Amino acid sequence: MSTVRIPPVLRAAAGNQKQLAVTGETVGAVINTLVIDYPGLRDQLLTPDGVLNRFVNVYLNNEDVRYLGELETPAGERDTIVILPAMAGGAP
Numbered sequence: 001m002s003t004v005r006i007p008p009v010l011r012a013a014a015g016n017q018k019q020l021a022v023t024g025e026t027v028g029a030v031i032n033t034l035v036i037d038y039p040g041l042r043d044q045l046l047t048p049d050g051v052l053n054r055f056v057n058v059y060l061n062n063e064d065v066r067y068l069g070e071l072e073t074p075a076g077e078r079d080t081i082v083i084l085p086a087m088a089g090g091a092p
Contacts, residue, residue, distance in 0.1 A: 002030050002075045005082045013040030022081075027060055028071030030081055044085065055086040 001021040006014045014020065015038060022037070024030035031052070035042040045056055052058065058065045059082040065073045075081060 001077055002079045002081050004030060004034060005080060007082075007084055009085060010041060010044060010083065013044065014038045024075055026069075026071060027058060027065050027073045027075050027081060030075050031058070031071065031083075045083065057084040057086060058082070059084070 001023050003019055004022050005019045006017055011017060014034075020034070020037075022030045022033050024033050031045060032050075035045060045053060047053055052071060060068060060073055060075060061079055062082075065071065
């Protein structure tokens with residue numbers, strides 16, 4: 001099982017968990033398992049086609065998966081996956 005770290009903005013949809021142990025052989029499989037277990041995360045993480053939303057950044061052991069194999073990047077039991085939705089806005 002990989003460890004998935006949940007940012008504060010998504011914790012309410014993930015049962016108020018800071019991190020979760022999730023099974024899956026790839027980053028995409030881990031995310032799919034996560035959204036099955038916590039359906040409230042689906043629309044926040046994935047498009048209707050099941051592709052990662054463009055404003056969501058995913059890191060495997062501190063490396064952006066866009067520069068690895070994207071969602072096909074292998075994930076193992078000692079890996080940590082961090083999900084970071086992009087933040088925008090603020091005061092001028």
